Amino acid sequence: MGKVYIEDIAKHAGEQVTLSGWVYKKTGKGKLQFIMLRDGTGIIQAVVFAGNVSEETFEACQHLTQESSLEVTGTVTEDARAKGGYELQVSDVNIVDIAEEYPISPKEHGIEFLMDHRHLWLRSSKQHAVLKIRHEIIKAARQYFDDRGFTLVDAPIFTPSACEGTTNLFETNYFDTKAYLTQSGQLYMEAAAMAFGKVYCFGPTFRAEKSKTRRHLTEFWMIEPEVAFCDLNQDMELAEGMLEFIVGKVLENRMQELEVLERDVSKLENIKAPFPRITYDEAARILKDADADFVFGDDFGGADETIIAQNFDKPVMITHYPANIKAFYMKRDPERADRALCVDVLAPEGYGEIIGGGQREDDYETLLARLKEHDLPQEAFEWYLDVRRYGSVPHAGFGLGIERTVAWICGRPHVRETIPFPRTMYRLTP
Amino acid sequence: MGKVYIEDIAKHAGEQVTLSGWVYKKTGKGKLQFIMLRDGTGIIQAVVFAGNVSEETFEACQHLTQESSLEVTGTVTEDARAKGGYELQVSDVNIVDIAEEYPISPKEHGIEFLMDHRHLWLRSSKQHAVLKIRHEIIKAARQYFDDRGFTLVDAPIFTPSACEGTTNLFETNYFDTKAYLTQSGQLYMEAAAMAFGKVYCFGPTFRAEKSKTRRHLTEFWMIEPEVAFCDLNQDMELAEGMLEFIVGKVLENRMQELEVLERDVSKLENIKAPFPRITYDEAARILKDADADFVFGDDFGGADETIIAQNFDKPVMITHYPANIKAFYMKRDPERADRALCVDVLAPEGYGEIIGGGQREDDYETLLARLKEHDLPQEAFEWYLDVRRYGSVPHAGFGLGIERTVAWICGRPHVRETIPFPRTMYRLTP
Numbered sequence: 001m002g003k004v005y006i007e008d009i010a011k012h013a014g015e016q017v018t019l020s021g022w023v024y025k026k027t028g029k030g031k032l033q034f035i036m037l038r039d040g041t042g043i044i045q046a047v048v049f050a051g052n053v054s055e056e057t058f059e060a061c062q063h064l065t066q067e068s069s070l071e072v073t074g075t076v077t078e079d080a081r082a083k084g085g086y087e088l089q090v091s092d093v094n095i096v097d098i099a100e101e102y103p104i105s106p107k108e109h110g111i112e113f114l115m116d117h118r119h120l121w122l123r124s125s126k127q128h129a130v131l132k133i134r135h136e137i138i139k140a141a142r143q144y145f146d147d148r149g150f151t152l153v154d155a156p157i158f159t160p161s162a163c164e165g166t167t168n169l170f171e172t173n174y175f176d177t178k179a180y181l182t183q184s185g186q187l188y189m190e191a192a193a194m195a196f197g198k199v200y201c202f203g204p205t206f207r208a209e210k211s212k213t214r215r216h217l218t219e220f221w222m223i224e225p226e227v228a229f230c231d232l233n234q235d236m237e238l239a240e241g242m243l244e245f246i247v248g249k250v251l252e253n254r255m256q257e258l259e260v261l262e263r264d265v266s267k268l269e270n271i272k273a274p275f276p277r278i279t280y281d282e283a284a285r286i287l288k289d290a291d292a293d294f295v296f297g298d299d300f301g302g303a304d305e306t307i308i309a310q311n312f313d314k315p316v317m318i319t320h321y322p323a324n325i326k327a328f329y330m331k332r333d334p335e336r337a338d339r340a341l342c343v344d345v346l347a348p349e350g351y352g353e354i355i356g357g358g359q360r361e362d363d364y365e366t367l368l369a370r371l372k373e374h375d376l377p378q379e380a381f382e383w384y385l386d387v388r389r390y391g392s393v394p395h396a397g398f399g400l401g402i403e404r405t406v407a408w409i410c411g412r413p414h415v416r417e418t419i420p421f422p423r424t425m426y427r428l429t430p
Numbered sequence: 431m432g433k434v435y436i437e438d439i440a441k442h443a444g445e446q447v448t449l450s451g452w453v454y455k456k457t458g459k460g461k462l463q464f465i466m467l468r469d470g471t472g473i474i475q476a477v478v479f480a481g482n483v484s485e486e487t488f489e490a491c492q493h494l495t496q497e498s499s500l501e502v503t504g505t506v507t508e509d510a511r512a513k514g515g516y517e518l519q520v521s522d523v524n525i526v527d528i529a530e531e532y533p534i535s536p537k538e539h540g541i542e543f544l545m546d547h548r549h550l551w552l553r554s555s556k557q558h559a560v561l562k563i564r565h566e567i568i569k570a571a572r573q574y575f576d577d578r579g580f581t582l583v584d585a586p587i588f589t590p591s592a593c594e595g596t597t598n599l600f601e602t603n604y605f606d607t608k609a610y611l612t613q614s615g616q617l618y619m620e621a622a623a624m625a626f627g628k629v630y631c632f633g634p635t636f637r638a639e640k641s642k643t644r645r646h647l648t649e650f651w652m653i654e655p656e657v658a659f660c661d662l663n664q665d666m667e668l669a670e671g672m673l674e675f676i677v678g679k680v681l682e683n684r685m686q687e688l689e690v691l692e693r694d695v696s697k698l699e700n701i702k703a704p705f706p707r708i709t710y711d712e713a714a715r716i717l718k719d720a721d722a723d724f725v726f727g728d729d730f731g732g733a734d735e736t737i738i739a740q741n742f743d744k745p746v747m748i749t750h751y752p753a754n755i756k757a758f759y760m761k762r763d764p765e766r767a768d769r770a771l772c773v774d775v776l777a778p779e780g781y782g783e784i785i786g787g788g789q790r791e792d793d794y795e796t797l798l799a800r801l802k803e804h805d806l807p808q809e810a811f812e813w814y815l816d817v818r819r820y821g822s823v824p825h826a827g828f829g830l831g832i833e834r835t836v837a838w839i840c841g842r843p844h845v846r847e848t849i850p851f852p853r854t855m856y857r858l859t860p
Contacts, residue, residue, distance in 0.1 A: 003659070005579060005627065020659040022624070022821045040627025040658065041579060069821035071659075099820040119621035119813045120820060122583075128625060135582040142572070149435060149471060152565040153552075156851040157587075157634050157649055160858045172602040172611070174648075175640075175855055181602070188851060191549035191860075194452070195558060197435065197470025204587050204633060210605075218604075219587055228470065229433070229450040229501075383549045383860035390529040390550060391452045391499035421586040421618060425605055428590045430621075430813035 006042030009076055009086050018073045019044070019088065022123070023064050023099075033061050037072060037088070038123070046072050046088040057093050066105075067123070069096040111416075118421055119430050129257035130417055133250055134406045140249035141223045141400065142202065144242045150225060151196040154203060155185025161380040170208050170218075181206040184399060187329070189226035190360060191387050193395055200225040210425055213302060214414040215352050217403060219423040226397030232341045232359045235396035236317055239345060239355055240273040242400070243315055247271040250409055263411040267313070267349065276312050279320045280339070283308050299325045306350040315354070319343045328370040331359040343398070351408035357398020364388035436472030439506055439516050448503045449474070449518065452553070453494050453529075463491050467502060467518070468553070476502050476518040487523050496535075497553070499526040541846075548851055549860050559687035560847055563680055564836045570679035571653045571830065572632065574672050580655060581626040584633060585615025591810040600638050600648075611636040614829060617759070619656035620790055621817050623825055630655040640855055643732060644844040645782050647833060649853040656827030662771045662789045665826035666747055669775060669785055670703040672830070673745055677701040680839055693841040697743070697779065706742050709750045710769070713738050729755050736780040745784070749773045758800040761789040773828070781838035787828020794818035 004017040021039030028034065031050035036043055050058045064070070074090040104120055114121045121127050142152075158172075158179040170181040185201040192199040202223045209216060225238065247268050250258070258265055278286075287294040290307050294300070299321070300308065309316060323332055323340040330340040342358030361367045367388055371378055378385075406418035416422040421430065434447040451469030458464065461480035466473055480488045494500070504520040534550055544551045551557050572582075588602075588609040600611040615631040622629040632653045639646060655668065677698050680688070688695055708716075717724040720737050724730070729751070730738065739746060753762055753770040760770040772788030791797045797818055801808055808815075836848035846852040851860065 007579065020823070021627075040581075040623070040625060067821040069823045096824075097822040102820055117813075117816075119618075120816060122622060122625035131583060131626075132581060138582060139572075139576060142569075146569060149437065151470075151562060152568060153561060153850045154634075154651065156853055157636075158853050158858055160860075170602045170604070170609075172600045174600070174858055175638075177858065179600075179858055188549075192552060192850060193470075195470060195552035196561075197451075204584075206587075208605075221584065383547075386547075386550060390532055391497040392527045393450070393499045394526075420583045420622060423586055423588050428588055428604055428607065428609055430590075 006037070006039050006044045006084075009042070009044060009084070012076045013078055013086065014076060016073065016075050016091070017088075018071055019046075020071045020096075021069070023066055023068045023070070025066070026064055028062065031058075033058070035061070035064065035072070035090075037070075042084060043125075044084060044086060044088055045082055046074060046090050048090045048093065052089065052091055053093065060095055061093055063098065064095065065099045066102040067099040069099070070094060071096065115416065115422070115427060116430070122420065125260050127417065129254075129260040130406065130410050130412060131420060132257045133254050133261075133410050134402070134418060136250050136254050137246055137406055137409060138202075138221075138402065140246045141242065141402075143249075144245045145198075145200045145223075145225055148198065150198040150200050151192075153189065153192040153196065153199045153201055155182060155188040155201040155224070157182050157203065161377070168207050168209050170206050183207055184222065185224050186226065186397065186399065187384050189224055189397060190395060191383070193226040193228040193397070194387055194391065194393070197229075198225070198227050212425060214416075215302060215404060215407075217415055217419065217422055217424055220415075220419070221402040222399045223402065224397060224399040226395060228393050228395045230359075230396040231394055232319065232343065232396060235357055235359065235398060236277065236319075236343055237273075239343070239357065239398050239400075240275045240315070240317070243275075243345070243355075244271055244273045246405070247409060258410075261410050261412070263409075268409065270313055271315070271348075275314045275317055275345075277317045277319060280318060280322065281320070283318050286311055297322055297325070300344075302352060305346050305352050309346045309348055309350055313348055315345050315347055317343050317345050326358075328374045328376065329360050329367070331361045332366075341396075345398075347404065347408040349408065349411075352404055353401075354404045354408065355398050355400050357396065359394065359396040362388060362392045362394055364392065436467070436469050436474050436514075439472070439474060439514070442506045443508055443516065444506060446503065446505050446521070447518075448501055449476075450501045450526075451499070453496055453498045453500070455496070456494055458492065461488075463488070465491070465494065465502070465520075467500075472514060473555075474514060474516060474518055475512055476504060476520050478520045478523065482519065482521055483523065490525055491523055493528065494525065495529050496532040497529040499529070500524060501526065545846065545852070545857060546859070552850065555690050557847065559684075559690040560836065560840050560842060561850060562687045563684050563691075563840050564832070564848060566680050566684050567676055567836055567839060568632075568651075568832065570676040571672065571832075573679075574675045575628075575630045575653075575655055578628065580628040580630050581622075583619065583622040583626065583629045583631055585612060585618040585631040585654070587612050587633065591807070598637050598639050600636050613637055614652065615654050616656065616827065616829065617814050619654055619827060620825060621813070623656040623658040623827070624817055624821065624823070627659075628655070628657050642855060644846075645732060645834060645837075647845055647849065647852055647854055650845075650849070651832040652829045653832065654827060654829040656825060658823050658825045660789075660826040661824055662749065662773065662826060665787055665789065665828060666707065666749075666773055667703075669773070669787065669828050669830075670705045670745070670747070673705075673775070673785075674701055674703045676835070677839060688840075691840050691842070693839075698839065700743055701745070701778075705744045705747055705775075707747045707749060710748060710752065711750070713748050716741055727752055727755070730774075732782060735776050735782050739776045739778055739780055743778055745775050745777055747773050747775050749788075756788075758804040758806065759790050759797070761791045762796075771826075775828075777834065777838040779838065779841075782834055783831075784834045784838065785828050785830050787826065789824065789826040792818060792822045792824055794822065 025036040074088040345355035455466040775785035
């Protein structure tokens with residue numbers, strides 16, 4: 001008999017099985033004890049009746065503490081009143097380890113306490129649900145691109161030079177020189193798109209920003225697709241298709257977890273392409289009409305994003321930002337040279353920017369001029385200029401931030417709960 | 431009409447299509463020009479006959495250089511002689527960009543030259559094939575665990591302290607303190623296995639080793655599963671099942687790429703579980719019989735691994751190493767306390783160790799004693815000790831090195847070709 005997990009318990013109705021797990025909760029009365037057993041895949045109530053087990057076993061069960069580990073043998077019975085629809089009528093119990101007094105109790109704990117115990121907090125039902133949904137989102141994002149013929153090309157983490165200043169970069173000694181931890185794989189993906197047509201990378205990226213907001217981590221994951229022979233409009237179609245696909249997969253496979261999180265599912269069911277597309281100018285007008293503290297020409301701040309997003313019940317795609325507040329590699333709009341052919345996507349409900357992307361400058365001379373305007377060292381970008389020397393083509397791509405996407409879909413206000421072991425300006429442990 | 435890629439060309443036989451790509455090779459004679467067009471998904475011969483296109487177009491095609499980019503419209507015709515079985519009879523050509531003289535030619539280049547041009551070298555057919563197979567391996571590894579109910583739990587890259595000395599760690603300033611780049615997610619996976627039952631992480635890991643061998647990179651990717659209620663034997667079954675699955679998926683989906691690499695496929699078709707299992711003592715005997723320069727009690731070196739692997743036509747699983755040459759967290763064999771319940775897996779054909787793993791020490795007191803024996807600071811490991819305080823269970827796992835697995839399956843002797851942008855002691859660019 002192979003090992004049985006609680007998530008598969010329905011397949012074993014009426015059978016005798018052995019489950020392995022931990023005590024989630026325990027109550028008892030007289031000759032009955034009820035153990036809520038969790039095994040990481042689900043929770044089931046194990047009913048220990050004194051008449052069905054040895055005296056020693058019944059006695060031992062009375063001393064089980066929260067999070068003690070055990071193996072429980074019994075018969076799976078249907079019970080409409082039970083959560084999940086099944087119970088276990090216990091015939092034998094093998095206690096593996098009696099846990100010390102567990103630090104996380106149902107009472108309220110401060111966030112620092114919970115973060116200090118992140119390695120244990122993961123066992124709690126809401127954190128468990130968030131990370132199951134994170135897995136689903138990551139799997140769906142990969143599947144979306146795999147199904148469309150994209151090639152996964154892992155971008156390097158160690159990079160030799162800073163693209164846009166070293167202020168926000170983590171630096172490390174690299175034998176006899178210095179290396180910087182990547183902020184984005186994009187430049188590498190541009191080169192790879194010329195080799196594979198359609199590529200993506202998916203890995204951790206790093207920003208040493210001194211940000212204490214609920215939307216910032218120093219270590220976060222991004223998926224970054226890049227497509228050769230692609231313009232801004234096609235890029236936006238790819239992005240909205242991906243978001244619809246991801247949300248659809250979560251709704252299809254993780255409804256139970258969304259319920260644990262008490263997420264308003266109707267808001268997610270509404271996420272169907274096409275998404276609203278507005279220009280920077282239109283977004284600025286929304287802020288003006290709302291009397292927001294915003295200066296035309298600046299980038300949008302977190303509060304601005306929330307105001308803009310409130311006007312839409314789907315992700316909103318904002319295009320044509322002023323070129324001078326965007327990166328050097330962005331292609332300019334041929335019809336309005338001070339604007340970039342870029343797109344930022346804001347999640348609905350105030351979860352902030354989840355995607356940044358656009359069409360890249362593909363003309364050698366123009367790109368070279370931009371490098372000089374930005375005081376960037378040409379030598380460090382010779383390989384990147386090669387992409388324009390040897391068969392340059394229009395190309396575009398974007399980056400999706402995983403943690404903010406998880407925060408939005410799970411309805412969690414702070415990104416620190418959306419990654420297993422969060423790293424912020426003030427937190428490097430556990 | 432959606433965009434057509436060469437990999438789907440068979441679906442468009444007889445139709446007129448427009449393909450976008452780059453000139454891989456070009457030949458011509460009189461009124462005929464033959465353009466080998468690559469688009470990242472495949473290569474097709476585009477036949478330009480002077481009678482079918484305008485005079486200007488025919489003339490322009492004569493000036494196409496290697497890697498120039500273009501859009502080609504024409505009719506897809508079956509041709510048994512053509513590679514891939516199809517040709518394009520061209521009716522129109524739109525040249526996007528004429529490439530400068532391409533630095534990589536069919537002549538032999540030195541490895542340093544190719545590595546300096548890695549961003550372009552990726553366009554070459556063998557490198558392209560290696561990375562397509564890499565993608566397949568990564569996808570298969572994830573699928574194997576996803577299909578078996580594992581939860582992806584990303585381990586942190588920034589870690590607060592060095593598990594086993596800082597010699598081989600990359601260090602970075604982390605605001606007011608120091609952080610180290612992870613060498614393995616294992617310790618975090620042990621904690622996560624108690625929350626999810628079965629978990630894996632998959633990300634880059636880092637070693638600042640001054641190794642110049644063909645098997646070492648400073649930045650490499652690992653997949654690391656960990657399972658609660660699991661012993662060494664079950665761990666080995668999981669590992670051999672995974673390797674069989676991965677090799678099977680490559681054979682199923684990437685035969686064309688294996689052909690490009692001239693890989694002896696029969697060697698891969700033989701990779702079926704169960705794999706041979708030998709102890710450290712038996713492996714040492716093999717080395718003694720081969721008169722190898724090996725001292726009993728030491729770890730195996732690269733040359734030793736090759737000799738051992740030569741005795742098997744499948745991956746060989748070596749167990750029960752002396753505990754004192756293995757990490758502090760390894761569980762000891764209860765029947766032989768100086769041996770660890772560990773397993774290393776050597777790839778066949780001399781590609782070296784691809785897996786390291788085993789059962790973890792699950793007893794609190796024993797683990798604490800080991801920390802002290804290894805002079806490790808208890809405070810930094812309190813969270814790890816918590817895994818033994820609160821419902822400890824037998825658990826096991828392993829790590830698979832992706833680049834060595836790619837090297838083995840692709841038959842490439844050096845790992846530098848198995849990752850898109852390799853990082854070694856001497857290489858941080860492009």
